[in-house]
Amino acid sequence: xxxxxxxxxxxxxxxxxxxxxxxxxxxxxxxxxxxxxxxxxxxxxxxxxxxxxxxxxxxxxxxxxxxxxxxxxxxxxxxxxxxxxxxxxxxxxxxxxxxxxxxxxxxxxxxxx
Numbered sequence: 001x002x003x004x005x006x007x008x009x010x011x012x013x014x015x016x017x018x019x020x021x022x023x024x025x026x027x028x029x030x031x032x033x034x035x036x037x038x039x040x041x042x043x044x045x046x047x048x049x050x051x052x053x054x055x056x057x058x059x060x061x062x063x064x065x066x067x068x069x070x071x072x073x074x075x076x077x078x079x080x081x082x083x084x085x086x087x088x089x090x091x092x093x094x095x096x097x098x099x100x101x102x103x104x105x106x107x108x109x110x111x112x113x
Contacts, residue, residue: 024067025083025092025109026051041074045101045111047094052080060106068106082108 021035022028028040028049041050055062055069056079063069063081073080083090084106085097091109099107 022051023083024052024064024081025095027092039074039080041080043074047111050082052082055079055081068104068108070102070104070108072102073104082110085109088112 028051031039034051057071060068067081070082088096095109096112097107
């Protein structure tokens with residue numbers, strides 16, 4: 001019986017790891033670190049890089065859950081998904097929660113400085 005629980009625990013842990021992967025706002029240096037549909041933004045407002053995805057401005061459903069589409073977020077004429085936040089605590093170290101970033105109505109995580 002003990003062996004059965006150990007095997008079950010290993011299977012559950014393995015399945016949990018399969019769903020892990022890069023998400024919007026994760027640190028990166030190259031596009032390959034951001035998954036199949038992602039790319040890495042390396043701008044002054046994204047220190048340490050920022051995993052994102054292409055999106056359609058005004059249509060947050062074109063971004064992963066928990067993120068919003070920022071018009072020209074990656075570059076001129078390149079919209080990108082940014083992590084939504086309610087406070088600085090929702091952002092990774094070195095980032096803060098900023099409202100009205102590039103005219104976006106939702107607050108997003110960008111460089112603290």
